[in-house]
Amino acid sequence: MPTSVKIFDTTLRDGTQGEGISLSVEDKIKIARKLDELGVHYIEGGWPGSNSKDIEFFERARSMTFKNAKITAFGSTRRKDSLASDDINLNRLVESGASVATIFGKSWDFHVTTAIQTTLEENLNMIYDSVLFLKKSGMEVIYDAEHFFDGYKNNPEYALQTIRKAQDAGADWIVLCDTNGGSLPGEVSEIVSIVTKSVTTPVGIHAHNDCELGVANSLAAVQAGARQVQGTINGYGERCGNANLSSIIPNLQLKLHYEVISVEELQTLTSVSRYISEIANMHMPVNQPYVGNAAFAHKGGIHVSAILKDASTYEHTKPELVGNKQRVLVSELAGQSNVLVKAQELNLDFNKEHQKTKEIIEKIKEMEHQGYQFEGADATLELLLREAFEGLEEIFTLESFKMLVEKSANQAVVSEAIVKVKVHGETIYTAAEGNGPVNALDNALRKALIQYYPDIKNIHLSDYKVRVLDEKGATAGKVRVLMETTDFKSTWNTLGVSSNIIEASWYALVDSLRYALISRQRVEPVNKDQQERLGLVNH
């Protein structure tokens, strides 16, 4: 029987300490759902004692059902010279409604005297009292021993005393943190071995990547007896980031044969990692191990001819095991499995031998080459496929649009859009202002369509994301716009790519409304008579 290792994800807490990352409550909810699908065992949602956004997350998470994961709230040991029961921070953990509390305390004597400025004795009491308080409140308690490795190197006896205090108070896990990320695998291995012999409580590892050893240190700890790994998807986190779960999970499972998540869950790793990078609006490096777009890409001529003979000649593992795929850069032989899956969902006659199928695959490949990425834009992909296979009614066609933004010193900026579209044979020429250029375009297009489709007033853009694709050209480069639209019953995502942000937004906007109007048949067109009756005709 393989040994089991638990995954503790802190993307939503430690991950948000990374430069450039800022997640809304809605973003956090979406990410938590994905993490649960991936099969992680703990999801650390935030620090309810530190800000109201995190309190709101726990409120919303309480009413959600998770298949695999337990939700955990983060905090610290009580303040010095006070009672745990009076500590606001500890009480917030209980009030959060999470079943698990993760609290950190000091292991390094230097930190006790320098950072929190108290006695070594009082720090031990702070650990004991805090864990005990949370255990008495009925929570599972994970004790994060901050700076454990630095502390152990400085004063091993004291570092061990701190975690024994957590054990005595009933902690369910003791997690050794390499907070500054400066430890090496050999040290981690040696110290974890000693700790697992010194305590009976299960031990975990929390590593950072400051020496580019976050993954190696996590593996070394597991091989020395740790049974929980804390980290973040894509290695997000302060400074150089936390240990990267997107690499740790497959390394543990495929290379070291621990039992971590299921075979099917592991196959979602690539899409989950990419989804989270989209939500966090962080650029995913193409060369990211296992899940990057180039992780199984072959460029060199010798390599390519060898992998055509046998893929294992230049691949350390099968990309499909982590949901990624082989790409051959010279001849673009990339698989179209995601397109295939979508076509099956839609019951389309997707046969690779048919001309129609070949054409749409070519078109999608070309669009991907231009910067489209259909992973987060199901609605745009559905429209493309249904158009190719079924033909779709052309609800409206663009004749032209103009978009004007004007600003004078000390005056508010003004955005106007003028739209000329043909709807059911009629040319409609209209204009609108907006709070920003995309809002103005959206308003003008709706104004043109509402006469025929009055129900579009119930449809709203609910999110808008912009990604600059070409890191070289900056504003002269390409832009990908991802839009989320909702009718409050469901939401759909659409995509536009252009070197011009306004044009990219227009494409995404057009698909957002087309999807509502055609594809889902949710909004029925009304005829001229009905328009008169409803008072919808522009005079």
Place this chain on the structure above:
Amino acid sequence: MPTSVKIFDTTLRDGTQGEGISLSVEDKIKIARKLDELGVHYIEGGWPGSNSKDIEFFERARSMTFKNAKITAFGSTRRKDSLASDDINLNRLVESGASVATIFGKSWDFHVTTAIQTTLEENLNMIYDSVLFLKKSGMEVIYDAEHFFDGYKNNPEYALQTIRKAQDAGADWIVLCDTNGGSLPGEVSEIVSIVTKSVTTPVGIHAHNDCELGVANSLAAVQAGARQVQGTINGYGERCGNANLSSIIPNLQLKLHYEVISVEELQTLTSVSRYISEIANMHMPVNQPYVGNAAFAHKGGIHVSAILKDASTYEHTKPELVGNKQRVLVSELAGQSNVLVKAQELNLDFNKEHQKTKEIIEKIKEMEHQGYQFEGADATLELLLREAFEGLEEIFTLESFKMLVEKSANQAVVSEAIVKVKVHGETIYTAAEGNGPVNALDNALRKALIQYYPDIKNIHLSDYKVRVLDEKGATAGKVRVLMETTDFKSTWNTLGVSSNIIEASWYALVDSLRYALISRQRVEPVNKDQQERLGLVNH
């Protein structure tokens, strides 16, 4: 006496196999000079047998003087069933004029029979003949044992035979390659230990990063007896890249105390890594260990207050040792201590009791409330603080701008900007087109300023990020624009927030140029006479 380890850089050869990397001969020459400054011992310049660009590199390198590095040319063992002396590829190595040849050969029996399709015996002869031929030509010979670890795991006896053949023929180094990047540190350590006992020739390591273990595997090999490390700056290379020398060098020197490069050379590590990322036109991740812009950046309030007491509380090493520096990010998660640190960096009289200090703190808080986030926008924060404390010259003021985007069916989208600004008392009214609206604004503003500040032509936007802040309002919500600007010596970041993406971009753009023109005093204004002489006046 510390043990010495030699660094073999293959950025110019294996590094260029990375997706998105393409270097001209001139780029390669520039990079080679920088690598020499850094103190690496071998610079692999290319594969003269594979393309004419690499032949040209070696021609040019022959007439250059290097302080530290030997130039090495790359190739493979002779073709099967032929003579080494007839092999074009091997002859090209000799003709390259490089003093060192690095050739790879097969260690894995499966590769011998599957990829090159010959006998195990002939492969041994290919290795022996090729090394002998190059040694007889008077070159230092590094033998790269491709797939050594996979080969050893499959057939240890044969793998050892291959490298003994290289030794018998006189190879100066035997380098064990983890070509597919699938090995783990424990395996690497064990196999390198066995090899160093089996051969008398010095041993090296060549690792890849497919399991995010390239750095760890290189360190494990050195600790097991390897004395040469092959890798690339910033870890460039095929798939997930080669082992990253930008992390390996400081880890070996600062953490494991090997003798690698000098103390002064190590202090150039950050600037060399960033320089090479510029030349290679690759975006450098902010969280890159040791050399990234966020490698020593602190965001959390608790961390910031602790590092003010003692930097070693949250820093694993001194950033100055690798030429990097500490940064304190200002954000919602931090108290005012971050602003204080920034003010200290700038030598401002920041006293919390003074009215001026209270006012600027209030202003920054209000801006944060409006959606500004100064982490990652050092230049905008510096301008704000210096303006409040020192007063800054008003280089130009906006009178108005207009931005127009126009699209007709089946025609390309057009973006134009009209800008009216006052510069040194003169009103300049000008217009420009652009590849997208922000590029048009940038072009128009530069056109207005270039008469006074001709050097701004050397400054360009290098990155542009957009984030929608209000999850509910979507396009009706606020937008934060982050811009990165570079003059190729340094890089600075500016910020703009507005409900209008064009206005937000304008603010970031204005700060980007103001920072160049005022704050850094890098670009000197020219007067009317000089303008005439330089032909800069618009007629």
